[in-house]
Amino acid sequence: MRVLFSALYKMGSESPGKDGPVLLTSASELSSLGYFQRRTVAEMMLFFSRQFAKGAKEPGQRSSVKEQGYLCHVYVSPAGVVAACFADEEYPTRVAFGYLSKLCEDFLQVTGGNLATANSDGAFDSAFQATHTKLLTQFQDPAQADQLTRIMAELEQTKLVCCLPNT
Secondary structure (H helix, E strand, O other): OOOOEEEEEEEOOOOOOOOOOEEEEEOOOOOOOHHHHHHHHHHHHHHHHHHHHHOOOOOEEEEEEEOOOEEEEEOOOOEEEEEEEEEOOOOOOHHHHHHHHHHHHHHHHHOOOOOOOOOOOEEEEEEHHHHHHHHHHHOOHHHHOOOHHHHHHHHHHEEEEEEEEOO
């Protein structure tokens, strides 16, 4: 279970020369893929996340789309930021949306919510890249990132230990 890619887009914008909204920042963790696959997979995830972000219209909207064996989760923050991430199918959906919500909150806090200056892709990479990468790394293990998931995993382990037959 892991998050492979995440990106933030400016809702209602049009990126020059691209079919979709302006990319504010993105981060990826593709070390589990083969070296020669990484670039192609990153480009595919960027393309599809931009297309899914383009269709996001309502603040608070959450949606998940299966694409190429991964789930792309999309969240629209009330501040006009569209967050998208690609995760394994086993990655808990609730944790993925928690990650996207946290990503939007941190982005708005770091940048002051000043999206008016974002007219081209990567406009906030320098201001937010380190925080984005840190969050992506933190959410690789859902049990560590989310308290409810951790409690459920501990409960499952306890159930297994309690139910072992006596030998």
